[in-house]
Amino acid sequence: MKNTEGSSEAKRRAGEHAADLVDDGDVVGLGTGSTAAHAIRALGRAVDSGLDVRGIPTSFQSRQLALDAGIPLTSLDAVDGVDIAIDGADQVAERNDGGFDLVKGGGAAHAREKIVDAAAERFVVVADPSKLVDPLDYPVPVEVLPDARPTVAGTVRALGGEPTLRAAAHKDGPVVTDNGNVVLDCDFGPIEDPATLASELAALPGVVEQGLFVGLADAVHVGSADGVEVRG
Numbered sequence: 001m002k003n004t005e006g007s008s009e010a011k012r013r014a015g016e017h018a019a020d021l022v023d024d025g026d027v028v029g030l031g032t033g034s035t036a037a038h039a040i041r042a043l044g045r046a047v048d049s050g051l052d053v054r055g056i057p058t059s060f061q062s063r064q065l066a067l068d069a070g071i072p073l074t075s076l077d078a079v080d081g082v083d084i085a086i087d088g089a090d091q092v093a094e095r096n097d098g099g100f101d102l103v104k105g106g107g108a109a110h111a112r113e114k115i116v117d118a119a120a121e122r123f124v125v126v127a128d129p130s131k132l133v134d135p136l137d138y139p140v141p142v143e144v145l146p147d148a149r150p151t152v153a154g155t156v157r158a159l160g161g162e163p164t165l166r167a168a169a170h171k172d173g174p175v176v177t178d179n180g181n182v183v184l185d186c187d188f189g190p191i192e193d194p195a196t197l198a199s200e201l202a203a204l205p206g207v208v209e210q211g212l213f214v215g216l217a218d219a220v221h222v223g224s225a226d227g228v229e230v231r232g
């Protein structure tokens with residue numbers, strides 16, 4: 001399940017703009033997806049030019065990209081904190097209090113993304129304009145232990161959602177996450193109260209992580225053909 005709209009130029013601008021926020025000595029959370037990949041490549045170029053950073057990847061994909069880009073890697077248990085995390089989103093809704101709610105997990109990486117993004121002093125979202133919505137209505141990715149798939153799916157239906165087991169793109173069978181689990185994409189239509197839905201989903205036995213990131217992001221860098229708008 002993935003929103004494939006949005007120009008790659010807009011994504012590039014957003015990713016590169018956010019990478020500029022990284023300071024010498026920073027520990028950086030490296031998000032997952034095509035927009036975050038632009039930030040990782042830009043950081044790699046900065047490392048080539050002498051910037052001293054350590055990255056914490058949020059997925060197998062971002063780890064591989066960072067290694068290819070020459071970014072030294074570390075892990076949460078080896079650092080005192082994360083200075084900044086740069087990550088993409090499937091949808092972004094601005095809240096009344098000026099914060100942001102997100103749906104993430106189009107790349108099935110939202111469990112590790114949430115750990116790293118939430119740990120960061122500053123969590124910056126990179127997006128193209130197609131990601132900005134009000135309200136959120138993207139199917140919420142829910143990573144579940146394989147044994148819990150039927151029971152979680154049943155409760156999601158009882159909560160008014162329609163769960164779909166995410167299928168692997170290039171082979172038979174379901175997508176398997178970096179953590180060995182499966183993903184239910186749960187369509188609730190417009191989500192008027194993300195905080196309540198997030199709590200309900202998170203409380204279900206067998207749910208490893210759900211893809212609503214409620215109020216976690218500090219800023220959103222929205223790329224376009226003309227430049228980058230910073231919100232927050």
Ligand code: 5RP
Pocket residue numbers: 002003031032033034035036087088089090103104105106107108109110113
């Ligand atoms: C992965 C994610 C991605 O950040 C999200 O899917 C956005 O990806 P892209 O930048 O390719 O549109 O949450 O789990």
